[in-house]
Amino acid sequence: MLASPLASSEPFASTYRPGTATTTLIRGATVLTGTGERVEGGDVLLSQGRIQTLGRGLDAPVDARVIDAGGRWVTPGLIDIHSHLGLAASPHVRAHNDFNEATSPVTAQVWAEHSVWPQDPGFETALAGGVTTLHVLPGSANLIGGRTVVLRNVRALSYQEMKFPGAPQGVKMACGENPKSVYGKKGSAPTTRMAEIAAVRQAFADAQEYGRQWEKYREDLAKFESKRRGHGSEEAGNDRRKRRKQISTGDKEKGEHEAQDQEAPSPPKRDLSKDTLLDVLEGRLPVHVHCYRADEMQTMLDVAAEFGFRIAAFHHGIEAYKIAARLAENRVCGALWADWWGFKMEALDGIPENIALVDRPAHGCAIVHSDSEEGVQRLNQEAAKAMTRGRRLGLDLPPERAIRWLTSNPAAALGIAESTGTLEPGKRADVVIWNREPFSVYALVDEVFIDGVPVFDRAHPKPPRSDFQLGWAAAGDTLP
Amino acid sequence: MSLRVLMACCCAVASFACGAPVWGNDVLIRGATIHTVGVRGTLMNSDLLIRDGKIAEIGRGLAAPKAAAVIEAAQRPVTPGIFGGLSALGLTEVSAEATTVDVELSLGAPAWQQQWRPEFDVTEAYNPRSGVIPVARIEGLTWTILAPRSGDSILSGQGAAIALDGRFDAVLARSRALFVETGSAALTASGGSRAGQFMLLDQAIREVRGGETSDSPALLHPAGREALARYLAGGRVVFHAERAADIRRVVAFARRAGMRPIISGGAEAWIVAAELARLHVPVILNPLQNLPVDFDQLAARLDNAALLARAGVRIAFSEGETHLAGRVRQLAGNAVAHGLPWDAALAALTANPAQMFQVADRGSIEVGRIADLVLWSGDPLEVTSVADRVWLGGGAVEMRSRQTELRDRYAGAVHQR
DSSP states (O other): OOOSTTTTOOTTOOOOOOOOOOOEEEEEEEEEOSSSOEEEEEEEEEETTEEEEEESSOOOOTTOEEEEOTTOEEEEOEEEEEEOTTTBOSSOOGGGBOSOOTTSSBOTTOBGGGGOOTTOHHHHHHHTTTEEEEEEOOOSSSSEEEEOEEEEOOOOSSSTTTBOTTOOOOEEEEOSHHHHHHHHHTTOSOSSHHHHHHHHHHHHHHHHHHHHHHHHHHHHHHHHHHHHHHHHHHHHHHHHHHHHHHHHHOGGGHHHHHHHHTOOOOOOOOOHHHHHHHHHHTTOSOEEEEEOSHHHHHHHHHHHHHHTOOEEEEEEOTTGGGGHHHHHHTTOEEEEOSSOOOSSGGGTTOOTTHHHHHHSSTTOOEEEOOOSTTGGGGHHHHHHHHHHHHHHTTOOOOHHHHGGGGTHHHHHHHTOTTTSSSOOTTSBOOEEEESSOSSSTTOOEEEEEETTEEEEETTSOOSOSSGGGTTOSOTTOOOO | OOOOSSOTTGGGSTTSOTTOEEOOSOEEEEEEEEEOSSTTOEEEEEEEEEETTEEEEEESSOOOOTTOEEEEOTTOEEEEOEEEEEEOBTTBSSTTOGGGBOOBOOOOOOGGGOOBOTTOBGGGGOOTTOTHHHHHHTTTEEEEEEOOBOOSSSEEEEEEEEEOSSOSSOBOTTOOEEEEEOSGGGGGGGTTOTHHHHHHHHHHHHHHTTOSOTTSOOSBOHHHHHHHHHHTTTOEEEEEEOSHHHHHHHHHHHHHHTOEEEEEEOTTGGGGHHHHHHTTOOEEEOTTOOSOOSTTOTTOOTTHHHHHHHHTOOEEEOOSOGGGGGGHHHHHHHHHHTTOOHHHHHHTTTHHHHHHTTOTTSSSOOTTSBOOEEEESSOTTSTTOOEEEEEETTEEEOOOOHHHHHHHHHHHHHHHO
């Protein structure tokens, strides 16, 4: 049970507390549920921070705010599965460069959340695009870049106040051009793709060994404890005294005591990097791999099979369409752009049908991601482009299907599908009201709710959320 | 769909790269919604005849000439060919691979010994057979400004308009412009201060005007003086500037120097919109820019385009990323969502940039103009629309690119499963 040294406690735990959730009845909208359905003239009742009811002709509870959403569309809050907001914050000054620890190709010990600046103005503009949940990852300079974090897109003074309660962290990995070019320039490994794979395998092999050390420690501890229990309470008393003495005499004498008295076994030296990888090997952290080419994604699937872990999603996956069937068979999502291509060799084969083709097979899991402070503001438009290209291929891609690319699919890949990503009753009331069908360049977000709390209202703009945004405008600034 | 056109044959025509236009007989587009972006505005249910590469007739009930290809538009929109922005189409293949990129001149001299090379003309590097061009072309882009990027001096060099029609010599006459980088993006090239940018510009101008003796360290070679001199006599100079204060100074400087300034970037241009309008200074912008990504753009906002247009500033849109040049339509649509009138947004993709760069025979649909046209599946500014047909100089563009070939190879494979 206590497989990981970290499993017994949760450092930097979420302190997220939603504000006061009002009871809200959204009436008469076209509702995309995130489960693949569309409800025309649908009502959504938000109560106590949860989706209470989804249906038609609902009665408004006495305390409810009623929103007439006739002609408007309602979707689950959008989820950006690939964000560096807070890590590469605006303004992009040197001091804000916090997203690539490019000093060693394996930095599994770092946690993205420790770089998150909650005042990044990009969070607020993302919210205006309907994004209620963000998966923030370290950059792709490293083969294993560190732990990721899932955030609620709320105003906060710490990332802890943004951390999605109960959401697992993830691990960011990268293959291909970035790691080898970053380290190649420094003349250190990896300079080739083969060295990248070797380094990744070595890291996991070392983590396996680390896991065996902990396993052995736990076995020894169990033996020791069972022996101690067998000796009764007198022995236990001695043991307590011994332990006190150990603390007072320090580590140097510790070994001698152990040898002499068969002291409790010492745990292995804790290694934060291997902790992370062990969590991967034991299935506690979903793996997110930045990978572009079809061949490299398949190599990574084999690496995952060799070490017995599961890849949740390939991110960027420019060539995912070439192996859509294999990704679907392996239940691996493709977190993709609608149209980015050509910026490097491994991005040369990008096509605008990528998302639709990854979505196509049975169990296909396509996700529209941003990796961009601009793109995160209009994930709906990126999805619309992908949808359009898919339809041109003759695929049946109604809005109720495409919305899954921004909601339930990323929720599943992040391990938070139990609580968000659809408008099913009982889920968190993460809801967006759009002024029209969201798959349009003209669509704007009217209102956003996170856990039932109204957090954005286009008709009633609030002062900027980020402290950074305050006080720059000249006093006399007026519009022309 | 009347597919009895010039489509299917292109890759068999050996002399053209894949996706290049095929010139042929007359074309009659029938029953279209024609957005002329000219004096005639939008014409509903109208016909357009292409003959000899030009727009020959516009009207209702036009008779199809013998052997003309007839396209039934079924009320779909037709617009002028779309402006690809300030781009490196034909100058770059893979951005991260230096051997495939010809966009900038960096001579590697330290700042205090820098050489300015206004004679550097990036159009000399243009490759009409670039794989990036067909991708842009089938998105409806028919012309672009080849814009040099700043290397190690703030004076990037010259560029010009180019027709994306696959010809080797496709530079459009009288469209030449000089490009200058200002603001925080160019501080290292100007000794650490943007004031140094104006100091260096002044020095270059004095050299051109003969105020410098030959033994003082010079920024310019004789060829450079000659090149720069042309721009001091009313030449078009595109200054990249984002901050309101920089925009004002750049405009004032350019006017003193006898240049005709165009602002590119212009994140804070809305603040000085009235002044830009009064002085007839146009702005080429990306209207999605709304974050304080640096300290030059603290006042960036989504209605920049709308505010500029309302004040009477001529605007055009530019994506910035060459491979994504086709996204300019999406930029325009977003500007509309944030207050820019739809017609003004289309003009910012067509007639406005044509006017800015004196591309007189393109950018609007009028009889006698070059037939650079796009037939859209729907609203041309909408992300759910695509270009159904594109004509360049009257030639039908074969709707193929590396992307469509990859698509067809792999979409087919999925289909067969």
